Amino acid sequence: MWFNRINLQIARTHLFAKKKQTAIASLGVTFGIAMFVLMISVMTGVNKLLEETQLTSTPHVRIYRDIGHERPSLLSAFNPGERNWNLVHHQKPKDEPLNLRNGLLIARSLEANPNVLGVSPQVSSQVFFNYGPAQLSGMLVGVDMEKEDRLYSVRSKVKSGSLEALMASNDGILMGKGLADKMQVKAGDKVTVTTPKGEVVLLRVIGTFQMGIGAIDNLRCYTSLQTVQKILQENTRYITDIHVKLNDLSLATPLAKEWQDRFAYRAEDWETANATILVSFTIRNIMTGVVVMTLLVVAGFGIYNIMNMTVYDKMKDIAILKATGFQGKDIVGIFISQSAFIGLIGALLGLIIGYVLSWLVSQAPFDGGEFLSIDKFPVNMDPKFYVFGLVFGILTTLLAGYFPSRKASKIDPVAILRG
Amino acid sequence: MMMEKVLVAKNINKYFMEPARFQVLKDISFDVNKGEFLSIVGKSGCGKSTLLYLLSTMDTDYEGKIEMKGTLLTGKTQNELAAFRNKNLGFVFQFHYLLPEFTALQNVMLPGLRLGEYSAKEVEERAYEKLSLLDMQDFALKKSSKLSGGQQQRVAIARALINDPAIIMGDEPTGNLDNTNSGIVFDIFKDLAASMGQTIIAVTHDADFAKRSDRIIEMSDGKIVSGV
Ligand SMILES: Nc1ncnc2c1ncn2[C@@H]1O[C@H](COP(=O)(O)OP(=O)(O)OP(=O)(O)O)[C@@H](O)[C@H]1O
Ligand SMILES: [Mg+2]
Numbered sequence: 014m015w016f017n018r019i020n021l022q023i024a025r026t027h028l029f030a031k032k033k034q035t036a037i038a039s040l041g042v043t044f045g046i047a048m049f050v051l052m053i054s055v056m057t058g059v060n061k062l063l064e065e066t067q068l069t070s071t072p073h074v075r076i077y078r079d080i081g082h083e084r085p086s087l088l089s090a091f092n093p094g095e096r097n098w099n100l101v102h103h104q105k106p107k108d109e110p111l112n113l114r115n116g117l118l119i120a121r122s123l124e125a126n127p128n129v130l131g132v133s134p135q136v137s138s139q140v141f142f143n144y145g146p147a148q149l150s151g152m153l154v155g156v157d158m159e160k161e162d163r164l165y166s167v168r169s170k171v172k173s174g175s176l177e178a179l180m181a182s183n184d185g186i187l188m189g190k191g192l193a194d195k196m197q198v199k200a201g202d203k204v205t206v207t208t209p210k211g212e213v214v215l216l217r218v219i220g221t222f223q224m225g226i227g228a229i230d231n232l233r234c235y236t237s238l239q240t241v242q243k244i245l246q247e248n249t250r251y252i253t254d255i256h257v258k259l260n261d262l263s264l265a266t267p268l269a270k271e272w273q274d275r276f277a278y279r280a281e282d283w284e285t286a287n288a289t290i291l292v293s294f295t296i297r298n299i300m301t302g303v304v305v306m307t308l309l310v311v312a313g314f315g316i317y318n319i320m321n322m323t324v325y326d327k328m329k330d331i332a333i334l335k336a337t338g339f340q341g342k343d344i345v346g347i348f349i350s351q352s353a354f355i356g357l358i359g360a361l362l363g364l365i366i367g368y369v370l371s372w373l374v375s376q377a378p379f380d381g382g383e384f385l386s387i388d389k390f391p392v393n394m395d396p397k398f399y400v401f402g403l404v405f406g407i408l409t410t411l412l413a414g415y416f417p418s419r420k421a422s423k424i425d426p427v428a429i430l431r432g
Numbered sequence: 433m434m435m436e437k438v439l440v441a442k443n444i445n446k447y448f449m450e451p452a453r454f455q456v457l458k459d460i461s462f463d464v465n466k467g468e469f470l471s472i473v474g475k476s477g478c479g480k481s482t483l484l485y486l487l488s489t490m491d492t493d494y495e496g497k498i499e500m501k502g503t504l505l506t507g508k509t510q511n512e513l514a515a516f517r518n519k520n521l522g523f524v525f526q527f528h529y530l531l532p533e534f535t536a537l538q539n540v541m542l543p544g545l546r547l548g549e550y551s552a553k554e555v556e557e558r559a560y561e562k563l564s565l566l567d568m569q570d571f572a573l574k575k576s577s578k579l580s581g582g583q584q585q586r587v588a589i590a591r592a593l594i595n596d597p598a599i600i601m602g603d604e605p606t607g608n609l610d611n612t613n614s615g616i617v618f619d620i621f622k623d624l625a626a627s628m629g630q631t632i633i634a635v636t637h638d639a640d641f642a643k644r645s646d647r648i649i650e651m652s653d654g655k656i657v658s659g660v
Contacts, residue, residue, distance in 0.1 A: 018545075030533035427485045
């Protein structure tokens with residue numbers, strides 16, 4: 014009934030008789046929606062990039078042996094009781110091994126878990142790189158490169174050399190780009206490494222990688238499990254860490270807890286490991302939310318005002334239509350269809366302009382510096398934003414057309430005509 | 433012979449609140465018969481337009497009762513009144529209000545299309561007929577805002593006739609017309625009343641026009657002084 018042929022025809026005549034006004038009203042919607050799309054794309058683009066660089070190089074769960082687990086002193090074991098005072102100063106752990114016993118078995122059992130995307134058992138050791146008279150500290154990480162690659166897509170981070178060459182050699186390392194630059198070494202160069210036990214070994218740099226995070230690129234060197242095990246003079250079952258990635262990030266906390274209880278080793282989820290980073294993410298997300306909300310409110314009011322004016326401009330027409338027998342629902346129908354048209358055209362145009370602007374920004378050169386390995390500005394062109402923008406634009410316009418026309422449809426036509 | 437009453441107004445009072453409370457219409461009562469051609473006359477500002485707006489159901493803010501075609505219209509909803517106007521009432525405003533962005537033909541057709549008793553094609557034919565009656569057929573496709581005052585008034589009259597309403601009300605319907613066209617409009621009204629049984633209620637300042645109608649109601653200062 015609302016949208017019968019006469020009402021649509023009247024709406025069309027109104028829209029096309031005043032093309033300029035229709036265009037201005039549509040452009041009002043366009044402007045709001047385009048700004049919304051641009052802002053949210055850019056802001057979430059930055060957030061997403063930061064989050065992703067942080068999270069892709071972080072294991073969801075890391076299992077390792079926590080040194081210095083609280084342990085009752087021998088004294089209190091032999092002399093228990095509330096009344097007895099046992100004073101033990103600066104209790105140190107025993108000379109216990111750093112490895113996970115049955116590490117490979119644990120890794121294998123984790124791999125069978127359907128929630129697990131990948132497991133990478135590794136041996137990591139603090140080392141010093143001899144650079145002339147100076148010693149640079151670094152982290153030598155022995156991994157099964159195929160498994161490590163599945164977790165962190167190392168292959169795409171390789172800047173020189175190749176993973177195959179690393180896997181083929183028995184004294185090769187893949188060095189973080191920051192560290193390699195500091196030591197001025199290139200693929201093929203040899204470096205001298207001092208282990209925690211004081212051994213000095215010679216290793217060959219067969220390539221470099223860059224994760225985009227300074228804390229990793231300036232410290233880490235990848236090599237094979239066997240190489241580290243050999244340097245540390247340990248057997249081939251020696252594993253210090255197990256990194257796990259899950260299919261669903263949110264399962265990390267409960268699973269870590271379960272595994273910690275099951276394997277009796279420390280199992281740390283990514284949220285605990287990255288608590289400070291997460292706080293900054295939360296703050297950034299809240300800020301994005303506030304900015305986008307403000308933008309939507311402003312855009313919404315703009316659209317509302319323009320539609321209101323469009324309807325009030327036609328007040329006399331409404332009175333005449335009512336005088337000649339058009340009912341309230343006809344009036345509302347006429348203006349709702351005009352609003353729908355303006356909203357649809359305006360919002361679609363807004364999406365297109367928003368897309369073009371976001372694309373232009375995404376092409377702008379941007380130097381991420383040491384910290385981020387990007388050369389263009391990060392923009393998040395999520396289709397979700399476009400759907401939201403379209404719905405928001407049309408809905409606001411519809412409401413902005415509905416309320417004043419419903420109000421107008423309820424008053425006596427003479428009250429309008431008399432002024 | 434018993435006359436059929438098509439309109440009954442009973443004890444109508446109307447006040448304007450701004451700028452100060454002021455009674456425009458004072459206890460107005462009268463009947464109009466079917467097929468009657470009635471003129472309402474009176475000095476400027478005595479309340480003729482105000483009364484006609486009430487009768488046309490476009491102003492619902494009054495005391496008293498208005499009945500048309502045996503139906504009590506006082507207290508009906510806006511939508512019911514709009515439907516009643518669409519079918520039974522043709523109105524010509526003192527200041528001929530047309531939809532400015534529509535052609536003369538579209539202005540005449542719209543109430544007909546809204547009523548929906550005829551197909552769009554038939555409504556168009558009928559609209560042309562009404563426009564021809566008023567010698568406006570040549571301007572049918574012109575935008576109404578581009579017409580002269582008298583031409584607009586004639587289009588407004590054609591629009592009032594489109595649904596063959598039982599009652600046609602005009603607020604100085606010939607106010608902008610020359611003698612020839614005034615005469616044409618008068619003859620149309622006279623004919624509609626006599627042969628179609630449609631009732632005409634016209635406010636006029638034209639003494640000649642009033643004198644030739646069936647009955648004259650004279651108002652003064654919000655009251656009817658003669659013609660009831
Ligand atoms: N909206 C209004 N608010 C207040 N007073 C009004 C309003 N409309 C009309 N009036 C007053 O009511 C009185 C009657 O006005 P109305 O328009 O009915 O006169 P009229 O008889 O039609 O005069 P005319 O012959 O000049 O058209 C006038 O005194 C006018 O000033
Ligand atoms: Mg008047």
